[in-house]
Amino acid sequence: MLYREVGQYKTSYGADQALFPILQDRIGIAVILLLAFVGVPLTASSFTIDSILIPVLVLSLAATGLNLLTGYTGLLSLGTGGFMGVGAFACYKLTTFFPNVNIIVLILCSGFFAAAIGTVFGLPSLRIKGFYLAVATLAAQFFLSWCFIRVAWLYNYNVSASIEVPTKTLFGLAVTGPTASPVTRYLIVLSIVALLTLMAANLVRGRIGRTWMAVRDMDLAAELIGIRLYQTKLLAFAVSSFYCGVAGAMMVFLWLGNAESESFNINQSFLILFMVIIGGLGSLLGSFLGAALIWGLPIVLRAAPAFFGVSIRSATAEQASFVIVGALIIFFLIVEPRGLARLWQIGKQKLRVWPFPY
Amino acid sequence: MRLKKVVFGAALAGLAGVSVPASNAVAQDTLFVPLFTYRTGPFANSGIPIANGMHDYFNMLNARDGGIGGVKVVVQECETGYKNEKGVECYDSVKSKNPLVISPYSTGITLALIPKASVDRIPILSMAYGLSASAVGSDFPWIFNPPSTYWDGMSIVLQYIAKKEGGFDKLRGKTIGYIYFDGGYGLEPIPLLDRFATDYGFSVKKYPVPPAQMQNQSGLWLSVRRDRPDWMVMWGWGAMNPTAVQEAAKTGYPMDRFIGIWWSGSDDDARPAGAGAKGYLSLNINAVGAGYPAIRDIVKNVIDKGNSQTPKNQVGENFYNRGVMNSVIIAEAIRHAQKITGKKVISSADMRRGLETLSISDQRWRQLGLPGFAASFAVTCQDHNGHHAAYVQQWDGHKWVKISDWIPPMKEKVLPLVYEAANGYVTKNQPWPKRTEACDDKTL
Numbered sequence: 046m047l048y049r050e051v052g053q054y055k056t057s058y059g060a061d062q063a064l065f066p067i068l069q070d071r072i073g074i075a076v077i078l079l080l081a082f083v084g085v086p087l088t089a090s091s092f093t094i095d096s097i098l099i100p101v102l103v104l105s106l107a108a109t110g111l112n113l114l115t116g117y118t119g120l121l122s123l124g125t126g127g128f129m130g131v132g133a134f135a136c137y138k139l140t141t142f143f144p145n146v147n148i149i150v151l152i153l154c155s156g157f158f159a160a161a162i163g164t165v166f167g168l169p170s171l172r173i174k175g176f177y178l179a180v181a182t183l184a185a186q187f188f189l190s191w192c193f194i195r196v197a198w199l200y201n202y203n204v205s206a207s208i209e210v211p212t213k214t215l216f217g218l219a220v221t222g223p224t225a226s227p228v229t230r231y232l233i234v235l236s237i238v239a240l241l242t243l244m245a246a247n248l249v250r251g252r253i254g255r256t257w258m259a260v261r262d263m264d265l266a267a268e269l270i271g272i273r274l275y276q277t278k279l280l281a282f283a284v285s286s287f288y289c290g291v292a293g294a295m296m297v298f299l300w301l302g303n304a305e306s307e308s309f310n311i312n313q314s315f316l317i318l319f320m321v322i323i324g325g326l327g328s329l330l331g332s333f334l335g336a337a338l339i340w341g342l343p344i345v346l347r348a349a350p351a352f353f354g355v356s357i358r359s360a361t362a363e364q365a366s367f368v369i370v371g372a373l374i375i376f377f378l379i380v381e382p383r384g385l386a387r388l389w390q391i392g393k394q395k396l397r398v399w400p401f402p403y
Numbered sequence: 404m405r406l407k408k409v410v411f412g413a414a415l416a417g418l419a420g421v422s423v424p425a426s427n428a429v430a431q432d433t434l435f436v437p438l439f440t441y442r443t444g445p446f447a448n449s450g451i452p453i454a455n456g457m458h459d460y461f462n463m464l465n466a467r468d469g470g471i472g473g474v475k476v477v478v479q480e481c482e483t484g485y486k487n488e489k490g491v492e493c494y495d496s497v498k499s500k501n502p503l504v505i506s507p508y509s510t511g512i513t514l515a516l517i518p519k520a521s522v523d524r525i526p527i528l529s530m531a532y533g534l535s536a537s538a539v540g541s542d543f544p545w546i547f548n549p550p551s552t553y554w555d556g557m558s559i560v561l562q563y564i565a566k567k568e569g570g571f572d573k574l575r576g577k578t579i580g581y582i583y584f585d586g587g588y589g590l591e592p593i594p595l596l597d598r599f600a601t602d603y604g605f606s607v608k609k610y611p612v613p614p615a616q617m618q619n620q621s622g623l624w625l626s627v628r629r630d631r632p633d634w635m636v637m638w639g640w641g642a643m644n645p646t647a648v649q650e651a652a653k654t655g656y657p658m659d660r661f662i663g664i665w666w667s668g669s670d671d672d673a674r675p676a677g678a679g680a681k682g683y684l685s686l687n688i689n690a691v692g693a694g695y696p697a698i699r700d701i702v703k704n705v706i707d708k709g710n711s712q713t714p715k716n717q718v719g720e721n722f723y724n725r726g727v728m729n730s731v732i733i734a735e736a737i738r739h740a741q742k743i744t745g746k747k748v749i750s751s752a753d754m755r756r757g758l759e760t761l762s763i764s765d766q767r768w769r770q771l772g773l774p775g776f777a778a779s780f781a782v783t784c785q786d787h788n789g790h791h792a793a794y795v796q797q798w799d800g801h802k803w804v805k806i807s808d809w810i811p812p813m814k815e816k817v818l819p820l821v822y823e824a825a826n827g828y829v830t831k832n833q834p835w836p837k838r839t840e841a842c843d844d845k846t847l
Contacts, residue, residue, distance in 0.1 A: 301515060305586060
């Protein structure tokens with residue numbers, strides 16, 4: 046009922062190939078964008094924005110990056126944390142070299158450094174596949190986190206080996222640093238994420254995305270129909286690392302305001318990988334759902350006892366949230382191994398015929 | 404299609420966020436002290452006794468005196484797991500509730516919070532950890548790190564070593580091994596150590612322990628065995644400490660030439676190595692033992708009443724007392740602030756003034772029921788640290804024993820470095836807010 050497409054005729058190829066061919070989807074997205082761009086800044090508290098929304102958006106972008114590589118091209122990577130770190134440290138160095146350049150430009154540029162490094166570490170993917178490639182990218186992860194602490198030039202020889210974010214302004218409004226308001230930072234993060242997601246959506250449904258998926262499904266067959274594996278795989282690494290790099294730069298500049306090597310360790314890589322797996326491999330929506338579940342759920346769980354007036358020790362709440370999130374992950378993977386995005390797809394199918402299923 | 408799904412995800416996250424209550428307001432007539440603690444994760448062995456000590460002292464003040472100046476202290480723990488992201492989240496969750504002071508209990512979290520707290524005007528007390536440069540009050544009016552910085556600690560360690568060797572001139576040609584937590588905390592003392600090495604002609608061997616490898620140090624100690632440094636100095640935390648002590652014992656390194664900073668001297672750091680840990684040294688800034696009147700009051704009013712998570716046999720252990728000391732500093736600063744402002748319920752801005760005029764004399768320690776618990780100390784408007792003395796303690800197989808006098812740091816070596824680093828921090832983080840807060844008269 047809700048998703049009935051009856052009567053929506055497409056009279057041109059353009060309409061048929063649109064990003065949102067169904068009217069309900071277009072309405073839905075308009076409402077969601079309105080909520081995110083107008084509703085949230087007007088209503089949400091600074092804690093909600095700073096500790097939930099910004100992190101979820103940043104992590105979603107990183108998950109989108111990994112999803113392009115693992116979900117769409119079928120190349121398993123454990124180097125996400127390292128590539129995010131490249132973006133963050135590149136952005137930091139760029140602000141040192143070009144202090145007067147617009148910070149948003151620098152954040153986007155830092156993605157290109159991550160892309161370059163990602164391409165280099167993607168080279169082995171031409172020879173090795175599957176778990177073996179995962180191990181090769183693991184080497185990238187360890188090498189990069191080693192660099193972040195041992196190459197003092199990267200953090201400008203700071204004694205604490207951490208990178209600090211200077212205050213940068215845009216049209217006289219502070220956008221990074223401690224004086225930037227959460228709403229400003231949120232809107233910038235949201236705009237960048239929305240833009241890059243739109244790009245990714247168009248990328249994966251176009252020629253490039255199709256070659257990626259062909260390589261994922263069977264690289265030999267892909268090669269036989271004329272897809273050059275070399276370029277395709279490296280492009281996937283580059284684009285994926287670009288997304289991770291931008292996410293890393295945003296993580297430091299628009300979310301935490303400070304970072305050290307530890308912020309980009311192997312755990313970060315695993316966290317992003319879990320988001321992708323639970324959200325749904327090969328689905329952009331899945332990246333967002335996975336990030337929301339893995340980052341948001343523990344916060345909600347920790348806040349829940351106080352919300353219901355139960356006083357519970359903070360350490361107990363922490364342990365409980367580990368247990369519950371772990372159990373939920375197992376539950377979701379049993380119920381729907383293809384992730385939350387698939388659940389939504391099934392839900393949509395049901396809504397189509399609801400309330401009169403046949 | 405996809406974008407719709409994507410944005411739906413974002414909105415879902417948004418809705419989940421909005422429905423979370425941002426704060427359950429703390430009653431107006433209380434003193435709200437959030438404690439950032441970690442009872443989970445690989446640093447819990449260090450974090451738990453400190454959290455217990457901090458918590459119990461405030462509970463004791465509430466039970467025995469009805470709070471501070473008649474106003475109840477509300478303590479709220481926030482679990483950080485020693486992770487920077489979590490620490491920032493904890494900070495965001497408490498900052499709207501008028502917290503008097505933040506104790507991050509992690510150098511990484513302190514570094515992340517220094518710029519934020521300076522803008523939000525919330526004092527940070529990083530007791531003997533954090534950014535050494537934040538001791539400069541004119542640049543960091545909201546940050547306090549008494550009683551000593553890491554650099555003070557390193558200069559005290561080196562003085563002890565020099566004394567054992569028969570003077571600084573005897574250090575020439577010697578090798579000092581430095582095993583450290585490979586992060587901001589362990590990296591910070593290196594400039595001072597290197598400077599001493601060039602000044603006195605000894606060489607330094609560095610053994611970094613990456614956070615992920617804290618419990619896997621056997622390879623590292625093989626290198627120690629090969630290099631045979633004359634002394635080993637440790638800047639460790641969490642699971643790294645007991646592992647290092649055990650490995651040192653296993654390698655047969657002479658324990659009385661192995662000395663840790665005050666954060667590597669928990670009872671639980673030495674105990675797991677059994678008899679092998681006998682002789683291990685560490686610096687300390689507080690006394691150990693449960694024989695103090697104030698600590699007996701904690702046992703009587705809090706622990707015996709079942710209002711504590713502390714096992715009774717751990718009361719008086721080193722890190723428990725460290726936690727108590729942290730709370731004493733906060734409580735005394737609150738008292739000072741109440742005295743200066745004449746208000747019973749103070750704000751974070753008042754608390755800053757209280758911290759800035761804080762001094763605890765030997766006599767005051769006695770009045771607090773903690774005679775000789777720590778060196779008398781004072782901070783000033785200019786100097787938010789004080790650069791105070793520490794002593795060396797030795798593990799006798801069962802407990803810590805004080806084996807040296809209070810050794811003052813070599814200020815003439817440390818202070819230039821502090822000012823240089825503060826200057827560097829401020830230039831790098833332009834525009835850094837200029838200090839606008841007036842200095843209070845200390846004699847009040």
